[in-house]
Amino acid sequence: AQKVTQAQTEISVVEKEDVTLDCVYETRDTTYYLFWYKQPPSGELVFLIRRNSFDEQNEISGRYSWNFQKSTSSFNFTITASQVVDSAVYFCALSAPNTGFQKLVFGTGTRLLVSP
Amino acid sequence: GAVVSQHPSRVICKSGTSVKIECRSLDFQATTMFWYRQFPKQSLMLMATSNEGSKATYEQGVEKDKFLINHASLTLSTLTVTSAHPEDSSFYICSARDEGLSGSASDTQYFGPGTRLTVL
Numbered sequence: 677a678q679k680v681t682q683a684q685t686e687i688s689v690v691e692k693e694d695v696t697l698d699c700v701y702e703t704r705d706t707t708y709y710l711f712w713y714k715q716p717p718s719g720e721l722v723f724l725i726r727r728n729s730f731d732e733q734n735e736i737s738g739r740y741s742w743n744f745q746k747s748t749s750s751f752n753f754t755i756t757a758s759q760v761v762d763s764a765v766y767f768c769a770l771s772a773p774n775t776g777f778q779k780l781v782f783g784t785g786t787r788l789l790v791s792p
Numbered sequence: 793g794a795v796v797s798q799h800p801s802r803v804i805c806k807s808g809t810s811v812k813i814e815c816r817s818l819d820f821q822a823t824t825m826f827w828y829r830q831f832p833k834q835s836l837m838l839m840a841t842s843n844e845g846s847k848a849t850y851e852q853g854v855e856k857d858k859f860l861i862n863h864a865s866l867t868l869s870t871l872t873v874t875s876a877h878p879e880d881s882s883f884y885i886c887s888a889r890d891e892g893l894s895g896s897a898s899d900t901q902y903f904g905p906g907t908r909l910t911v912l
Contacts, residue, residue, distance in 0.1 A: 709899060711900070713903070718905065719883060719885070719905060719906040719908070720885075720903060720904065720905040720906060721836075721885065721887075721903035722903075723794070723900060723901075723902055723903070726899075726900050767835065767836070771899070777899045778824060778826075778841065778889060779826075779838060779841070780826075780838075780901060782835045782836050783835065784834070784835045785835050787833075
């Protein structure tokens with residue numbers, strides 16, 4: 677069985693601070709995908725990134741960066757110079773071959789509050 | 793690309809009525825769509841997997857007669873909450889799986905904006 681743990685329930689920062697959202701996953705599969713989604717107050721889940729298990733390169737997209745470490749089963753997400761618009765709930769998720777990579781196993785989410 | 797729409801965004805109905813929610817993939821075809829339910833300040837709970845041209849697959853504990861799913865085309869899935877009761881009030885979100893045919897990230901679920909259902 678797969679499991680995704682986001683231990684941080686809520687994080688509050690002041691604008692321009694850097695913040696890291698932790699994600700730890702469990703799976704026995706060697707092939708899997710990891711995802712991050714953003715859910716702003718409007719409710720829609722916005723796709724941020726997909727990473728397959730064979731690609732451990734860190735990725736940077738603007739102020740967003742992701743650190744994938746198989747050795748610690750972690751896929752952490754860092755926002756640099758946070759902005760008020762970054763306030764949202766962020767979900768980490770995993771998909772695995774036992775469901776044909778169809779089903780997503782979600783973490784419980786981390787609520788990020790960025791104040792001016 | 794990879795846009796999913798959902799309609800309506802908000803619905804208020806009386807107890808006992810049925811409510812239909814539509815989920816459309818606008819710029820890609822999706823043989824598989826998913827329906828989730830989300831309670832306040834909680835994660836998403838998968839209700840069912842909607843397969844184009846065949847019956848939906850429901851998760852354990854989800855009543856298939858209560859939540860009717862139809863996936864009649866490659867771009868449209870509908871969820872009908874039959875004889876809705878106040879306990880069905882929730883935020884319902886659909887997603888569509890992009891299988892890579894459109895050129896965007898494959899095997900990725902793209903989500904609709906959600907439907908907030910309130911049953912009085």
